[in-house]
Amino acid sequence: MAFTFFFRDSQTLELLVEAAVPALRGQAFIHVWDAGCACGAEPFTLAILLREQMSSFLFRNVRIHATDIDETFAAQVASGVFAEQEVKRIPGRLLERYFQPAGRPGHFQVVEEIRERVRFERHDLLSLEPIRHELSMIVCKNVLLHFEEREREEVLRMFGEALRPGGLLALEHTQKMPGPLADLFEQVAPHAQVFRKLRTAHRHAPHVGQAAPAPRRHGAHARAGP
Numbered sequence: 001m002a003f004t005f006f007f008r009d010s011q012t013l014e015l016l017v018e019a020a021v022p023a024l025r026g027q028a029f030i031h032v033w034d035a036g037c038a039c040g041a042e043p044f045t046l047a048i049l050l051r052e053q054m055s056s057f058l059f060r061n062v063r064i065h066a067t068d069i070d071e072t073f074a075a076q077v078a079s080g081v082f083a084e085q086e087v088k089r090i091p092g093r094l095l096e097r098y099f100q101p102a103g104r105p106g107h108f109q110v111v112e113e114i115r116e117r118v119r120f121e122r123h124d125l126l127s128l129e130p131i132r133h134e135l136s137m138i139v140c141k142n143v144l145l146h147f148e149e150r151e152r153e154e155v156l157r158m159f160g161e162a163l164r165p166g167g168l169l170a171l172e173h174t175q176k177m178p179g180p181l182a183d184l185f186e187q188v189a190p191h192a193q194v195f196r197k198l199r200t201a202h203r204h205a206p207h208v209g210q211a212a213p214a215p216r217r218h219g220a221h222a223r224a225g226p
């Protein structure tokens, strides 16, 4: 069982949402990637924080692509059902607003408005294939630390490719941006690992005379829009 919990490092997620929301107001399709989402506590936290800052109308434009290499999380993310023990860190007001009794003792279910914005998909970050492009935000916390330095750099470069210009990336506290990628992202605030994409990142610059590979789409689940 992967270690995760609701509102983990909420300071970073709150800062991410605060920095993102003004630009999101003008976007008809808001695609967010939570990479390495485990059982769903993190993508549901993110959805709740976004809903707190958005009207119900704008929130309907949000699609959180929650991915993990471990497919066993699919059922829990789809049901949004969590044991009382797992929801105890959620601030009371938010627990009351975004959770309901799950129909089995000692369990709560994320309300439909939040649940329907989050979709699980199996995805291996080391495939270096983004789940899609033109993403508004990527959250990847407590995953990259398990990778080798070269792999981390490749994955972060792939995130740079997948984000729309001005899109935001959130990492955990201890995850610094590698030096070679410093010209791709700017740090949004000195005390949090939240970065804004500066320009289009090219992971594989083609050699002279060689065509760039056509981007491949990963997975087959429905998209919220272009």
Ligand SMILES: C[S@@+](CC[C@H](N)C(=O)[O-])C[C@H]1O[C@@H](n2cnc3c(N)ncnc32)[C@H](O)[C@@H]1O
Pocket (backbone or CB within 6 Å): 002, 003, 004, 005, 008, 035, 036, 037, 038, 039, 042, 067, 068, 069, 070, 123, 124, 125, 126, 140, 141, 142, 143, 146
């Ligand atoms: C410690 S959990 C982090 C969960 C959540 N992001 C958080 O910070 O609370 C790490 C997750 O990364 C996933 N993971 C590990 N290697 C991965 C890979 N190559 N691609 C995608 N997910 C991976 C694990 O299955 C696990 O669910």
